[in-house]
Amino acid sequence: xxxxVINSPDLLKAAxxxxxxxxxxxIHLDKMNxxxxxxxxxxxxxxxxxxxxxxxxxxxxxxxxxxxxxxxAENVENADLIIINTCAVRENAEDKVYGxxxxxxxxxxxxxxxxxxxxxxxxEEPEILDHVLNTFKEVNLFFxxxxxxxxxxxxxxxxxxxxxxxxVESKAGEVIEELPVRRNNNYKAFxxxxxxxxxxxxxxIVPYTRGKERSRxxxxxxxxxxxLVDAGYQExxxxxxxxxxxxxxxxxxxxxxxxxxxxxKLGIPRLRFTTSHPWDFSSKMIDVIxxxxxxxxxxxxxxxxGNDEILRKMGRRYTRQKYLDLVKEMREKIPGLSLxxxxxxxxxxxxxxxxxxxxxxxDIVKYEAAFTFIYSPRKGTPAARMVDNVPxxxxxxxxxxxxxxxxxxxxxxxxxMVGNIYDILVDGESKNNKEMMSGYTETNKMVHFKGDNxxxxxxxxxxxxxxxxYSLIGELVNE
Ligand code: SAH
Ligand code: SF4
Ligand code: F3S
Numbered sequence: 073x074x075x076x077v078i079n080s081p082d083l084l085k086a087a088x089x090x091x092x093x094x095x096x097x098x099i100h101l102d103k104m105n106x107x108x109x110x111x112x113x114x115x116x117x118x119x120x121x122x123x124x125x126x127x128x129x130x131x132x133x134x135x136x137x138x139x140x141x142x143x144x145a146e147n148v149e150n151a152d153l154i155i156i157n158t159c160a161v162r163e164n165a166e167d168k169v170y171g172x173x174x175x176x177x178x179x180x181x182x183x184x185x186x187x188x189x190x191x192x193x194x195x196e197e198p199e200i201l202d203h204v205l206n207t208f209k210e211v212n213l214f215f216x217x218x219x220x221x222x223x224x225x226x227x228x229x230x231x232x233x234x235x236x237x238x239x240v241e242s243k244a245g246e247v248i249e250e251l252p253v254r255r256n257n258n259y260k261a262f263x264x265x266x267x268x269x270x271x272x273x274x275x276x277i278v279p280y281t282r283g284k285e286r287s288r289x290x291x292x293x294x295x296x297x298x299x300l301v302d303a304g305y306q307e308x309x310x311x312x313x314x315x316x317x318x319x320x321x322x323x324x325x326x327x328x329x330x331x332x333x334x335x336x337k338l339g340i341p342r343l344r345f346t347t348s349h350p351w352d353f354s355s356k357m358i359d360v361i362x363x364x365x366x367x368x369x370x371x372x373x374x375x376x377x378g379n380d381e382i383l384r385k386m387g388r389r390y391t392r393q394k395y396l397d398l399v400k401e402m403r404e405k406i407p408g409l410s411l412x413x414x415x416x417x418x419x420x421x422x423x424x425x426x427x428x429x430x431x432x433x434x435d436i437v438k439y440e441a442a443f444t445f446i447y448s449p450r451k452g453t454p455a456a457r458m459v460d461n462v463p464x465x466x467x468x469x470x471x472x473x474x475x476x477x478x479x480x481x482x483x484x485x486x487x488x489m490v491g492n493i494y495d496i497l498v499d500g501e502s503k504n505n506k507e508m509m510s511g512y513t514e515t516n517k518m519v520h521f522k523g524d525n526x527x528x529x530x531x532x533x534x535x536x537x538x539x540x541x542y543s544l545i546g547e548l549v550n551e
């Protein structure tokens with residue numbers, strides 16, 4: 073099969089930050105009318121890996137596909153279009169995707185006209201793209217994170233020429249409004265407020281795969297949130313790789329605190345945001361969180377390391393003391409605040425002392441949740457070029473040790489909740505027990521309790537009766 077490369081990724085270009093973001097008010101519709109009769113009644117299936125940015129992209133692609141006549145497939149076997157939406161943040165994220173392509177490629181042999189597509193952050197890496205192009209001949213459409221709005225045109229080319237189509241342009245990125253959407257959930261929603269990342273932490277691939285920081289206009293964000301409130305949604309999460317940078321690239325005079333306040337005033341019962349970088353978390357933001365009861369008292373504040381030298385090498389722009397001062401101000405101003413974090417263990421040449429600084433910081437801050445990772449070199453990032461003298465066994469042992477420390481407080485905070493009553497936004501049946509329902513507290517603790525399907529999407533009161541490290545058992549309280 074012929075491969076047609078429309079454009080391919082380039083990490084240097086991807087890191088360029090000179091160009092202004094271009095703004096469009098709709099997706100590219102050129103080939104939509106020709107495509108519709110070709111796909112009417114066909115079925116699509118999307119498998120998403122990675123962060124909420126990818127989940128939200130999936131919802132846009134679902135909206136686009138359903139607008140031209142595709143139906144969601146009940147299972148992957150009866151899909152005519154399979155899209156694998158990938159993540160490149162760590163090696164194990166990529167390994168999962170290789171496994172998935174391996175599992176699905178037989179389907180394309182069965183169906184001649186099937187499209188097996190790969191999109192998301194992995195295809196933005198030149199070497200990975202080369203590898204998949206050579207290894208998985210069954211994949212016949214590759215498109216990058218900046219190419220979603222062009223999907224109708226790419227699909228049309230793929231279906232009519234029978235060629236493999238590669239469209240991964242490394243560019244600063246665009247802001248496109250009025251994107252179609254089919255949301256995965258009818259009571260909880262993600263709303264993008266800023267795309268891309270300009271922080272370039274030395275270990276991280278995201279700024280290369282997602283382009284420059286570019287904010288959506290204030291009124292566009294408010295419009296989307298208002299629609300969600302009107303539709304009865306219970307929870308909105310404002311989304312960005314770094315939400316604190318919101319508005320800095322616009323000259324509208326609104327920062328993230330202004331935007332958060334305006335959304336809180338729309339009356340959504342639960343407002344969350346993720347992710348916020350400690351570096352430009354302002355006092356004004358803390359004041360807004362403290363002021364509005366519907367802004368959840370839960371902040372995900374990735375620290376990565378508790379040691380100044382490692383933080384400097386990571387390019388994180390804050391010191392241990394600055395981070396601790398920020399936490400202190402948050403705790404003073406926001407009673408009942410719960411904090412979670414991300415930590416990387418085993419950054420190149422991390423010494424035992426440096427690692428122990430992270431352990432001691434964890435003991436001081438007392439996080440109620442944490443994502444911990446062993447450092448994974450990402451080709452093209454500055455950290456991947458550093459010589460690393462720490463053996464993997466040492467990193468692995470440190471990782472276990474850190475998790476033990478984190479769990480002490482996670483367990484303690486769960487135990488302290490026993491006997492109290494909390495508001496739970498009900499998600500659905502518990503994974504392991506169909507008689508139980510599960511949902512989240514305002515501070516993001518997962519609670520299981522006896523209940524029925526009629527409660528899904530509602531906020532109910534639950535008394536906690538039992539605590540485990542990562543979940544709680546409760547009973548419904550009749551008001
Ligand atoms: N923009 C967000 C999320 C970035 S990715 C933020 O800055 O918080 C989520 C987490 O993955 C990061 O916080 C970091 O802890 C981890 N991560 C990123 N690159 C990594 C790498 N190369 N190896 C291991 N963990 C990594
Ligand atoms: Fe990656 Fe740092 Fe940007 Fe987060 S802030 S996405 S860790 S570069
Ligand atoms: Fe992964 Fe891309 Fe998100 S690398 S974490 S899916 S921005």
